[in-house]
Amino acid sequence: MSADDSSLVRCPSCGENAAPRARFCENCGTPLGSSDASVPSEVTLDVAPTVVDPDPATGDTSGRRPCGACGGTIAPDGYCADCGTPGQSERDHFEERPAEWVAGVCDRGVRHPRNxxxxxLATSGTFAALVVCDGVSSAPDSDVASLAASRAARDVLVAYGPEGASSVVGATSRRIAGWTDAMVAASRAAGQAVRGAAEQLAATKGKNVADDPPSCTFVAAVVDHDLIVAGWLGDSRVYWLPDSGQPEQLSIxxxxxxxxxxxxxxxxxxxxxxxxxxxTRWLGPDAPDTDARCAATVPSGPxxxxxxxxxxxxxxxxxxxxxxxxxxxxxxxxxxATAAALVRWAxxxxxxxxxxxxxxxxxxxxxxQR
Structure with a gap:
């Protein structure tokens, strides 16, 4: 590509040159948009992610949670109205329900001091993006890394947007290839977000994080009508559990x-x-690479x-x-309800x-048709 090529695209995040009509930066995964009007560059969410703070023992979201210290009631400000003890924080336990058919629960567990x-998560019509990142416990500030990575990856997948169904021969193969590219871009963006978080922590805390940087795993799945594409680094997982047929772990x-x-x-x-x-693979400043491995499946039923x-x-x-x-x-x-029950079971x-x-x-x- 020549320097004066009018179709040259430059990434607004890292400055890397990209090919004409590129939708993602190959270096950092930042969405670049597209001049092709037939491919949506963004998607409008059906419902903003809903965050609630239920009782971890019962799943009750009535807002009248008991205080773990005295048995009193946790007030709307997050503290016990009787003794002033802080209740469970939103970061320790939060839930998202962007649509009736998609939901998730994220919980601190019993033994860890923090989550x-x-x-x-995000949805639009028959499209959904589900991203989960697990901070590496042996590294400091990995809760910051996982939150930054999950949100950055979700935003890339949402920016790619659903392409919808088509009866054209070869359409599924092209959609798998497109979503695989988007998934790799999402993992790169997540890796960039972790590096950015590490730099910010170094600046605000006045410490060198190079020797022990925050890091996390990455796993994500997109549903695009009748197609599922998964991507991962690390040991968080994607399972496809059909009503009829053999269940399978899509990730390795x-x-x-x-x-x-x-x-x-x-x-x-x-x-x-x-x-x-x-x-053996992860996201972080010391990660050898941030390209997700991917797998796809086309469900034949629910x-x-x-x-x-x-x-x-x-x-x-x-x-x-x-x-x-x-x-x-x-x-x-x-x-x-199912996600909440799985967390309570664990x-x-x-x-x-x-x-x-x-x-x-x-x-x-x-x-x-494929």
Whole structure:
């Protein structure tokens, strides 16, 4: 590309040159827009993400939560009206319900002092984006990293927007390729957000974070009508649990346990070994790369899409077992109630880690030619 090419596109975030009509910066993942009017460059959300703060034991969102210190009532300002003790913070437990068919719950768990998981959800029509990031507990300020990464990735996926169904031969293949590019752009943007958060922390706290930077895992899934595309770095997961057919784990962990499984070690043994949760890929200033690995599936019928952190799957790893667990709590068909029940179940198993469960009830009605 010549320097005077009128179609040259420059990234407003990092200054990198991009190809004509490029929709994302190849360097940092920033959305660049598009001159092609047939492809939407942005999407309007159906409903703004709803954040509530329920009682972690009962799921009650009435606002009359008991104080853990004295049994009094937590007032609207977040403090006990009787003794003044602060209630559970929004960062410790939050929920998002951008649509009736998509919801998620993110919880501190029982044993961790803070919630280093984060999620970001968005919907529009038959499109949904579900992003979950799990802060690396051994690194400081990873709760900041995970929140920044999840929101940055969601925004890229929303900017790409749903392309909708088409009966043209090859349309599904093209949509998979497009969403795969968008997913990689989203993971790059998430990595850039973590680096930015680290730089800000270094500036505000006056410390060098280069030797021990904040970091997190990344996993995301998009639903575009009758197509699901997943992307990941680390060991947070995407499961597809169809009403009819075989459940499957769409993601493949970037972890020491997965390497042992690939070498022939039984799953149960690998996932309970001392180094099982040592991850081999992540997001952070010290990450060797930030390009998500991706997988796609075209559901032939309805089912549940689950995006979760290891705080949930630690207790239920196998796809068939996860399918049984989700259906145990999904009797109402409500993803919010189901996600909340999954989190309460994981806490009842011990809650050793932060827990995030994001669900979409997928009901495709059109099968495209490929």
């Amino acid at each position: 280093e998981d984060a999620m970001a 962990d970037d972890s020491w346990a997965q390497e042992m499984i690939a070498a022939g070690v039984p799953r149960a043994q690998a996932e309970t070994s001392p180094q099982a949760h040592a991850i 089912g549940w899409l689950l995006v979760c952190s290891d705080g949930l799957w630690n207790y239920c790893s196998d796809a068939h077992e996860m399918d049984e667990l989700v259906r145990r709590f999904a009797t109402s068909g409500d993803p919010h 806490n009842a198993q011990g809650g050793r880690d932060n827990i995030t469960a994001a669900l979409a009830r997928v009901s495709p009605t059109v099968t495209e």
